Structures are given as structure tokens and as C-alpha cells.
Amino acid sequence: MNLTYLKSNLLIVLKSKKNQLLIVILVLFSTFSLFIVGNQKIGDGTKSWETYSESLQANSNYFDSEMLKKSTYKNTYDNLNKQAQELASLQNSQVFTDPVQYLNSYRNLLTTMQAGYTNQYAGANTLNVPSQFFISKELNRINYLIKYKIPIVMNNESSATYLIYVLSFLGTIIFFYISFISADSWIINLKHQSVLKNIPYFFKDEIIGKIGINFILVFSSVLLSIIGAYIFAGIKHNFVTLKYPVNFYFTHALTIPLWSYCLVFLAYLSGLVIFVTSLSMFLNQITKNIYLTIFIEGSIYALLFLPQDILKWLIFLPSPYLDLTNLFNGDLANNLHLTNINFLTGYLVLLIWSLILIYAFKYLGERKG
Numbered sequence: 001m002n003l004t005y006l007k008s009n010l011l012i013v014l015k016s017k018k019n020q021l022l023i024v025i026l027v028l029f030s031t032f033s034l035f036i037v038g039n040q041k042i043g044d045g046t047k048s049w050e051t052y053s054e055s056l057q058a059n060s061n062y063f064d065s066e067m068l069k070k071s072t073y074k075n076t077y078d079n080l081n082k083q084a085q086e087l088a089s090l091q092n093s094q095v096f097t098d099p100v101q102y103l104n105s106y107r108n109l110l111t112t113m114q115a116g117y118t119n120q121y122a123g124a125n126t127l128n129v130p131s132q133f134f135i136s137k138e139l140n141r142i143n144y145l146i147k148y149k150i151p152i153v154m155n156n157e158s159s160a161t162y163l164i165y166v167l168s169f170l171g172t173i174i175f176f177y178i179s180f181i182s183a184d185s186w187i188i189n190l191k192h193q194s195v196l197k198n199i200p201y202f203f204k205d206e207i208i209g210k211i212g213i214n215f216i217l218v219f220s221s222v223l224l225s226i227i228g229a230y231i232f233a234g235i236k237h238n239f240v241t242l243k244y245p246v247n248f249y250f251t252h253a254l255t256i257p258l259w260s261y262c263l264v265f266l267a268y269l270s271g272l273v274i275f276v277t278s279l280s281m282f283l284n285q286i287t288k289n290i291y292l293t294i295f296i297e298g299s300i301y302a303l304l305f306l307p308q309d310i311l312k313w314l315i316f317l318p319s320p321y322l323d324l325t326n327l328f329n330g331d332l333a334n335n336l337h338l339t340n341i342n343f344l345t346g347y348l349v350l351l352i353w354s355l356i357l358i359y360a361f362k363y364l365g366e367r368k369g
């Protein structure tokens with residue numbers, strides 16, 4: 001790769017007000033959203049438990065003496081009462097900020113919830129019980145905390161839990177961030193032809209250079225966001241070990257330490273940058289318009305919101321793998337009932353489509369050249 005060519009393009013990109021603004025917004029938002037999390041009590045579970053408690057009470061009231069004569073309904077009724085007891089203990093531990101009691105109560109509550117699926121909660125037709133998949137993920141996390149003797153954090157304001165929250169948010173929106181960064185990847189050449197005049201380069205320099213430059217911009221800004229979020233939350237509240245557990249999915253639900261999750265996140269990000277940059281260059285070549293490029297890329301992401309019965313037939317397209325959060329936590333695989341959908345599948349699909357787009361971009365460019 002021609003380093004002179006790369007440096008010339010990098011200089012143009014770094015001077016872009018659009019890119020500078022995007023980087024600053026991402027870093028500041030990731031860091032200072034801590035105030036929003038604190039003010040809105042995001043992640044403390046208080047409101048969700050209150051709602052579930054009301055649902056438990058309402059469904060318990062459905063059962064009458066005639067229904068309780070049947071063992072199936074009696075089992076459900078007993079399960080709901082046991083859940084109510086564990087939930088009361090859980091809420092009490094929140095009030096008095098008792099992590100040990102919270103941990104034990106939460107595990108007991110989840111175990112009881114899981115047991116309720118034995119008879120599919122017969123008679124409790126409107127109960128807002130979490131899915132079995134969610135329960136299994138949470139049990140994995142709780143058992144990890146117990147196994148490695150890590151105190152549970154009951155909010156999203158510590159360094160570790162806030163970073164998990166930030167990564168979850170970034171996983172959902174990072175595609176759009178990369179899209180805005182790379183939307184003018186080819187347009188830049190048209191506007192700054194004089195900068196590259198008399199600098200010899202091969203067409204592959206164009207492709208490798210653009211991908212490399214966008215990788216530098218995205219990777220550095222995301223890394224700064226992650227570090228900033230962890231340090232600021234630690235200083236503002238308290239530092240929690242990077243061994244804190246995060247729910248993750250491979251071929252089944254499991255739990256990995258936060259530092260491992262960060263590495264997987266950054267590794268997958270490289271594949272996403274390659275794909276989005278390749279897509280942007282291809283669309284630039286066709287549309288010659290930044291806004292139309294962003295619109296088309298947004299439309300590709302929007303396919304994620306198709307009904308599950310349709311989306312499951314699109315697993316060979318890149319769309320299902322553009323939301324990192326749903327891919328990493330297994331919600332995508334669970335919703336589509338496809339156990340082999342994971343980050344490796346997504347990475348492979350994105351790379352294959354990147355090669356297709358790069359070849360198409362190169363073909364169009366050489367033909368027009």
C-alpha cells in the first residue's frame with residue numbers, strides 16, 4: 001500500500017468537520033450519559049419489579065377454590081406465592097442496599113420462575129413472566145458472581161455496570177456511526193483530486209486505504225468511549241473489576257468477563273468497519289450522493305425490524321448482524337430459533353459481503369476509469 005497516498009487521505013478525513021463532530025459526540029455521550037443513567041435510575045430494576053409484583057398479585061387472584069382442586073393449577077398458584085415471597089425479599093434488599101441478600105433472593109426468584117414453566121404457568125394467562133431464555137441467561141450471570149465471589153452491583157452506575165450499559169447502547173447504534181463516518185469515503189476523492197495529483201497508486205490502495213482510515217477513526221473513538229465511560233463512572237461512583245460478568249451467546253447462553261466482552265466487541269467491530277466502508281464506497285460509486293448512501297444503508301439496517309418469520313430467511317444477508325447487542329446476547333438466535341447464529345456467523349457473513357462489494361466497486365471504478 002502506498003503510504004503517501006494513505007497519509008494524504010488520512011489528512012483529508014481528519015480535517016473533516018463532520019468526522020470531528022461525530023467523534024466528539026460519541027466520546028462525550030458515552031462518558032457523560034452516566035448522569036442520565038443516575039437521574040433516570042436506569043438499570044436499578046425498581047420499576048420493573050413493581051410491575052411484575054402487580055402482575056403476580058393479579059394472576060394469583062384469578063385462582064378460586066374450584067381451580068385449586070386441580071394439581072396443575074395448584075402448582076401454579078403455589079409457584080406464584082413463592083415468587084411473591086422471593087420478590088419481597090429482593091425488593092427489601094434494594095431498599096437497604098444489601099448485595100448479598102439481593103444476590104440470593106434474585107437467584108431464588110429466577111429458579112422459581114424457571115420451575116413455573118414446568119406446567120407453562122397454567123391458569124396464569126396474563127402473567128408477565130420473563131422468557132425461559134432470559135431466565136437462563138440471568139441464572140448464568142448470578143452463578144458466575146457466586147462462583148468467583150464477585151459482589152453483585154445493583155445499579156448501572158459503577159464502572160463495570162455502566163460500561164456494560166454503554167456497550168449495549170453502542171452495539172445498537174454503532175452501525176449508524178460507522179455509516180456517517182464512511183458515507184463520503186469515495187466522494188472525498190472527487191472533491192480533493194488535486195491533493196492526490198501526481199501521487200501514483202494502485203486501485204487496491206483506494207480500497208485498503210479507505211478501510212484502514214475508517215478503522216482508525218472508528219476504533220480510536222470507540223476505544224476512547226469505552227475507557228472514558230469506565231474511568232468516569234469509577235471516579236464518580238466506584239470502580240468494579242473488569243471480571244464482572246456479561247451475558248453472551250455462542251451456541252448457547254453463557255457468561256464471560258467484561259474484559260473478554262470488550263475484546264470480542266472490538267474484534268467484531270473490525271468486520272463491521274470493513275463491511276460498511278465497502279458498502280459506502282460501492283454506493284458512492286453508484287449514487288455520487290452522501291445522503292442517498294446513508295439512506296440506503298439505513299434501509300438495510302431497517303430489515304432487522306421485519307417479522308421474525310421473514311427475517312429468518314435473510315440470515316445470509318448482512319442485515320441481521322448489524323445490531324451487535326442482540327447478536328451478542330443471543331436474542332437474535334433465540335427469536336429466530338436458530339442456535340448457530342452468533343458473532344462468528346455474523347463476522348463471516350459480513351466479510352463475504354464485503355468481498356462482493358469490494359469486487360463490484362473495483363469493477364465499476366476500473367470500467368469508468
